Every structure is written in structure tokens, then in C-alpha cells.
């Protein structure tokens with residue numbers, strides 16, 4: 053069973069997918085994503101693999117945005133697994149920059165395919181990394197959730213960006229970027245086309261954002277040179293995280309792009325990292341206050357985390 057149910061108190065849809073409970077516990081000595089498993093080609097560089105236990109699927113009933121108390125609708129969409137590499141043991145941080153560029157290229161081609169699909173409203177590219185965050189499959193991979201609706205946080209962010217453009221005739225993100233560059237204290241790294249920083253308003257300890265210097269709204273709007281350089285920047289950020297305390301940082305990586313339908317000139321593409329480790333030996337839990345009120349408690353200061361990450365190797369891209 054898979055459907056969306058209306059949450060009348062928050063006025064948002066909740067995805068209910070009991071099918072995900074049936075996900076098998078993988079045997080320790082067998083990986084479906086390794087060549088030779090029979091599930092994937094014998095050789096591949098990067099690979100898109102349909103998620104067998106998807107909350108959103110092309111087979112689901114279409115989504116109809118008709119909110120009602122006890123209202124339900126279908127979750128027609130898609131969930132893909134993005135296999136970064138055929139080598140089971142190659143960590144995302146260890147993948148060469150040129151290979152990361154291939155992953156970015158796969159994100160872009162799949163995004164463009166889904167932007168053309170009338171059932172899809174939003175293409176969310178992300179990765180959950182580390183056992184601490186619940187990853188059961190060690191093979192290096194990320195995911196793409198293609199949703200038939202705009203998720204609530206994105207709607208709120210789009211509204212902030214739209215209001216700022218209306219009021220101040222500028223892109224909110226371009227303004228934030230200019231201010232961050234001017235302050236300098238939260239910058240982690242700069243490349244020719246991208247800026248990496250811990251934002252002033254970070255909710256997570258050591259949260260990192262990668263902004264293109266040029267205003268672009270989606271993977272599809274980035275130039276080939278920007279996409280290639282983005283691969284290298286992502287690799288460098290991953291290495292910095294893993295070198296900070298000498299073990300792979302459990303984190304979420306999220307690619308932020310405009311919705312697939314309509315005009316959103318005020319949205320600025322970026323990649324966001326949320327580590328869930330708040331110190332060498334402590335996990336950051338989303339506990340009572342955060343989950344009950346939406347108010348975030350960050351017990352680290354952006355300027356200090358930026359300095360730590362700046363000095364974690366490597367220092368340049």
C-alpha cells in the first residue's frame with residue numbers, strides 16, 4: 053500500500069508507504085549493486101537503478117491536490133538509486149573528481165528527463181551517508197526522489213525567495229553569497245565558479261552550502277564547465293568532512309533545484325550538506341524540541357565550524 057494522506061493540522065501531504073517495510077535485510081556477503089550479482093551490468097561507471105521499494109512510483113495512481121480531512125491521493129512519481137561506482141569499497145570521498153563529474157552528469161540527464169514528465173513537480177537528488185543515519189547498503193550510492201508535489205520546506209523557501217525578489221529586486225541567494233564573501237569568516241573554500249561556506253543561519257553543526265557564483269536555478273541550467281567543476285568541489289567537501297575527525301562523516305547531501313514546472317527565476321541552485329555528528333564522539337539527534345516545534349538548536353557556531361573545516365585537508369580543489 054502506498055498513498056498520500058492529508059495532514060489537516062499542518063496542511064501538508066504525508067506519504068504512507070507500507071511497501072517500504074518489506075525491504076529485505078541484505079546478506080552481509082552479497083551486494084546487488086556489485087558487478088556479477090545478476091542485478092546490474094557486469095561493467096558500469098555510474099548507473100541509475102529503479103528503487104524496488106519505492107514510496108513514489110510510475111505505477112501509483114496520479115496525485116490530485118484536493119486536500120480534505122481524511123483525504124487520500126496517489127503518489128505517482130519515481131524513486132531511483134544512483135550507483136556512483138561499481139567498486140563496492142570506493143568511498144564517495146575517495147572517488148576521483150572526474151568520476152564525481154560523471155555522477156553530476158547522471159543527475160543532470162535524469163533531472164531533464166523528469167522535468168519533461170508531466171506527473172513530476174519536483175526532482176530531489178540526495179544521499180544519506182553512514183550507518184548512523186540508517187543506511188543499510190554500503191555500496192556507494194545516492195538517490196533521486198521525483199515527487200508529484202512541492203514538498204513543504206521547498207514551498208516555504210520559494211516564497212522567501214519570491215518575496216525578496218519582489219521587495220529588493222535581487223536574488224536572495226546571490227545577496228547571501230555576496231554577504232558571505234564580504235564577511236569571509238564562514239567561507240570554507242573557493243573555486244573559480246563555486247563558493248563553499250557554512251551559512252550564518254546553519255541549523256546543523258558544520259552544515260556546508262555550495263553555491264555557484266553565477267545565478268542558475270537547476271542542474272539543467274549549469275554549463276558543462278560548471279557541472280564538471282561541481283564534481284571536484286563535492287569531492288573536496290567530502291574529503292574535508294572525512295578528514296575532520298579521521299572517519300567517514302555521517303551526513304545528508306541534498307541538491308537544491310527549482311521545481312520542474314512554472315517559472316522560478318528567484319531560485320538559485322545549491323548543494324547542501326548536513327552532517328549529523330556534532331563532535332568527534334556525539335551524534336546530533338533531531339529530538340523533542342526540533343521535531344516537536346521545528347525550532348532548531350545548534351550548539352556550534354558557524355564561524356568556528358568554518359575555521360575547522362577550512363583547516364581540514366585538502367586546502368584547495
Ligand SMILES: [Zn+2]
Pocket residue numbers: 083084085086139140191
Ligand atoms: Zn556492492
Ligand SMILES: [Zn+2]
Pocket residue numbers: 223224225226227266267268319320
Ligand atoms: Zn542568484
